[in-house]
Amino acid sequence: MRSSNPVFSRRGFTRGNEYAGFGTGAQQGGDPYAQYSGGNPYAQQGAGAPYQQAGRNPYDQQQPMTPQQMEEAYAGPSAGPAETGRMTIDDVVMRTGITLGTVVVGVVLGWFALGDHVGIAYGAALVAFVLAIIQSFKRTPSPALIVGYAIFEGVFLGVLSRAYNEAWQGAPVQAVLGTMAVFAGMLIAYRARIIRVTARYQRIGMAIAIGFMFALVVNLLFAAFGAGNGLGLATGGLGIVFCLLGIGLGAFFLSLDFKQIEDGIRYGAPRNESWLAAFGLTLSLVWIYLELLRLIAILRD
Template identity: 75%
Template sequence: MRSSNPVFSRRGFTRGNDYAGFEAQGARGAQGVPGGIPQGGNPYAQAPRNPYDRPLTAEGMEQMYAAPAAGPAQTGRMTIDDVVTRTGLTLGTLVVGAVLGWVALPDHIGLAGGAAFLAFVLAMVQSFKRRPVPALILGYALFEGVFLGVFSRVYNEAWQGAPVQAVLGTMAIFAGMLVAYRARIIRVTARYQRIGLAVAIGFVLAMVVNLLFAAFGSADGLGLRTGPLGIVFCLIGIALGAFFLSLDFKQVEDGIRGGAPRQESWLAAFGLTLSLVWIYVQLLQLIAILRD
């Protein structure tokens, strides 16, 4: 089953007959498949080879024993350090853009909207790429940061301290979801994904309808951003952000276990950044409603 996170929907992270695309498949064999890669299985798992296909000389054995153990640098596989580093770079670029938007463009709502559009375009281009492109991911982070900087400045002027509260809340949700996932309190199963995806589709449709009513009807649309209904709607949005984080954690775990290429760590960073931005925006809107 494919991940509901759009970043992973076209990637090797989701290959396979189950929701975990990088589960080791080498033991199944690869009958009739060129290259010995199991059909529908881990694209990076190599079929087992007979170690006795080629005779070893005494000199060759000494060289093997003297050689250092193969690590990430030799295998080119993704590690948790790679994911942390790339995620740090992506979030750091996002913060730089946010500071720029907050300080230099506080009154340029139009430019902020243009930055948001560019960020959306770059995100979509990356989503349809066969391989992660760091320039696209960092470009998305920069323009998204500019938009968030202006957006947060507007909220801060109306509700003093709201952005700081939203940042702290986002960090708390990330930490809580990570602990819950590592402790296996949350298990990402196929049923879990189906339910979450259904809720996400309904949420997005409600957002679209609300925007249409706001554009052609009442200013408040369906009232999904004000009052008690707005609080419930924001809470659902935050829960969906936490759901997407759990999918991100699962995809990263499967990628590392299955030996995904190191370059895929950029894709993991992209997915985590999207989820964190989503949670931050929903929290900011919830805080504004509660403080009203």
């Protein structure tokens, strides 16, 4: 799986047939994620495994260990995440908290300091888009780029949310609560295995997402060159259906994020890959929030 989002390709977290840049493994049983188990760098065999070189691992020495050596080995502390450098759920939670916290800081700045400067808001959105694109083409996660994206995206959301709040009082709060509800619902459904991320599930979801993005582009072109309302995707019954579809796609992206995180932890991804997990979750949550804002505006208009 190359991406959880049709806009940004999260290179580095899942790159083609390789997991986080590690080796590839044959697919098994039709599960697109089963290939990653063959790419676990900690399960390498042969001369390429760093801990199988002569003299580096006491368990690979020709002479058997003495009882005292065995006792010392078992008495030593076990290797934890800090020693192995592998990604853990705590790493993902912490990085996601940092990224979303930065978005909130940007929202506060945009709401209270730049509320009437729409041009600055769109400029911030453009900068956020560029930073996200740069990160998507980097082979390794860059915390500076991800945090930079979060602050500029937050400024844009702050100005936009204030404008929505002035037109439809309380709409941003409703959208935030709705986003939290969608996240909680998808997490529960995923953990309970009500939703299973399979190859077929992914293909169908991405096909719908591509069609959704294409419709957005066509609607924008129609709105820019003559038809003020475009294809009518921003108002009326068609607008409501389109917003619901967008929210559903945001939930779909979340399920792919959860699968990526689960595989990263299971197969020993490097700890810095948790920044990409946080980046992906932030993209999905921002997507859902924006679609909920549009839906609330249409329903209350």
